[in-house]
Amino acid sequence: MKLSKSALINSGLAIVVIGGAVAAYLVTNPIGSTATADSTRLTGTVQQGAVSSTITASGAVSAVSQTVASFAVSGTIATVDVALGDTVTAGQQLGTLDTTELAGAVSDAYTSLARAKTELSSATTQLAAAQTAELAAASADPSQPGSTSTTSSAQSVSQASSAVTSAQDKVSDANEVAADAEADLAEATLLAPVSGLVVAVNGSVGGSSGGSSGSDSGAGTDTGTSGFVTIADISQFTMTANIAEADIADVAVGQAASVTFPALDDTTATATVTAIAPTATSSNSVVTYATTITLDSVPDGLRLGQTASVTITTVSSAEDALYVPTAAVTTAADGTSTVDVVGDDDEVSTVTVETGVVGDQGTEVTSGLTAGQSVVLGTVTVTDTTDSTQTGGRNDTTGGFNGQIPSGGFSGGFPGGAQ
Secondary structure (H helix, E strand, C coil): CCCCHHHHHHHHHHHHHHHHHHHHHHHHCCCCCCCEEEEEEEEEECEECCCEEEEEEEEEEEEEEEEEECCCCCCEEEEECCCCCCEECCCCEEEEECCHHHHHHHHHHHHHHHHHHHHHHHHHHHHHHHHHHHHHHHHHCCCCCCCHHHHHHHHHHHHHHHHHHHHHHHHHHHHHHHHHHHHHHHCCEEECCCCEEEEEECCCCCCECCCCCCEEEECCCCCCCCCCEEEEEEEEEEEEEEEEHHHHCCCCCCCEEEEEECCEEEEEEEEEEEEECCCCEEECCEEEEEEEEEECCCCCCCCCCCEEEEEEEEEECCCCCEEECHHHEEECCCCCEEEEEECCCCCEEEEEEEEEEECCCCEEEEECCCCCCEEEEEEEEEEECCCCCCCCCCCCEEEECCCCCCCCCCCCCCCCCEC
16 A cells, blocks of 8 residues: 555654653653553544545646747838737737838749740740741642651751740749749738737847748747747646656546646636656756646636646545545555454454555545544553652653554544544
8 A cells, every 4th residue: 555645744743743742741740750651542533535645746827839920031020010918819910021122022023924925925926837837848749758848847846846845934933933922922911820918029120030930839838039929829728847756657647636826815726637748857866747737717817927836636536435544554464454443332343444545634445444433543652750769850751652553644633532
């Protein structure tokens, strides 16, 4: 049975409490010359409710994704149409470039296209003339198909045909150049690729556009100062928590979580684990795995970058489960678990039980007990010794536990008190 960190912490706290009780006993009972031993039985109660094991971590709130919008062509920025903190919709104008050179390129491209079309028209006319001459030469001397005139006409047709093909290629190339120039001119107006919050504006009027295409950065990624405008998708918020390597094996995508925010009083958001980094990072010899938690809804007043604390439920019992303080359960080497039960006659009997979830509240018991039963957590024995020759004060004092307190500490508290 693996104990959770909370169970171990509660065990330590329980020992401190018991130590305090021992000290109080010694103070309130004068020390005599006769050694006496008093035993106090510590008990708990079988309770009913959900038992869960959790892992806590902290991180910062981020948008579910960020998209960098940039001009696809180089040029001089003419206008910047958004500001930091603006909310934009997909298709909204973000800025424009000076179009003087781009418009000139379009004009030049269409001039070249017109010239190529003129050349094609001339080549086509020449081909038709050569074909006519070839037919005429063949008709003039049909008995001499290989005559000089016939051969010359055939060569003229071949040359004219090649000229037409070349002219057609030039027209095709000119069309592509014109289309590219038109596209570049259109790219001088930058539109928002997605809706969201403007979290960075890196261009200014008169500056260079850089000429790089936009990109989507994914959840929680810092895009720095790249691009013209960075837009965060705030339809969902996430946080990234670094989970220690000792705990990450218990974390899985789909687990429920709750998130609190130090800056927002009395605000808790439900959330879900949505991603776990496949590789670890190490800082100061501490190995952790970046884990993404996505909030089910965005609380009012929550801002990007704010600190958040998450509690991930790694395992949970049914809502009506029975459970006892973890200290009440003793597990043998063969895996058999037992609990000492206090009967109505104050007699203690050992009961074999089946256990389930070991959680923050205690240990789930799936068979062997009923709700309300009193169970033994352990006993405390205090031995006092007073020297009869001394008046007042205390001489040697010893105290401790009689027998062994069951392993696992005192998770779940002492609902039954001491007897």
